[in-house]
Amino acid sequence: MNRLSAYFPLIIVVFLAGTTFWLERIVSNEARNGLGNKRHDPDQIVNQVSIDRFDNTGRRISRITASQLQHYPDDDTAELANPVITLTRDERPTVFSSKTAHADNASKVVVMRDTVRGNRAAGVDSAMQTLETEELTVLTDDEIARTDKPVRMTQGASTLSGIGAEWNNLSGIFTIHHEVRAVIMPKAPQP
Secondary structure: OHHHHHHHHHHHHHHHHHHHHHHHHHHHHHHHHOOOOOOOOOOEEEEEEEEEEEOOOOOEEEEEEEEEEEEEOOOOEEEEEOOEEEEOOOOOOEEEEOOEEEEEOOOOEEEEEEEEEEEEOOOOOOOOEEEEEEEEEEEOOOOEEEEEEEEEEEEOOEEEEEEEEEEEOOOOEEEEEEEEEEEOOOOOOOO
16 A cells, blocks of 8 residues: 555656646647637626727727627627627717627727617707618727618617718718608708
């Protein structure tokens, strides 16, 4: 029994060395075959996230919030749950929301999906604008939102609907591309 207890530490060391050698071979084979870098697994999962962007003067120009963000390092993208994008460059903030979104960090593009809504605050001479669609691509740096899906836009009591649209937040211009239907209500007279 004394001999076995004398060799026990040596047996443990040999076992650990063998296991380490085996694991190193598996990992190096995955790297050599390109299996390790083709995986699309999140490296970060963040709950209740808020990301602010600022201009050169330090003024906030946009904010993206989400109940959850999953970042993928292989392509530097993120999946967002319940995202809200707020564009605040001018005095009339524009807010887009949806159930899910896919964000590409390199191109500063967010593709919002599932019950997409947009709101632009009312101005001195204009009513609040709202947008509803299934999918919306938001170019956050350019403050442009695009879709090729059916879209409905309202401004006050007036409505526009059609297929495909572009909303330029900086110019305030909203364009519908196809099958446009509009109901334009007159403005109430000023007292």
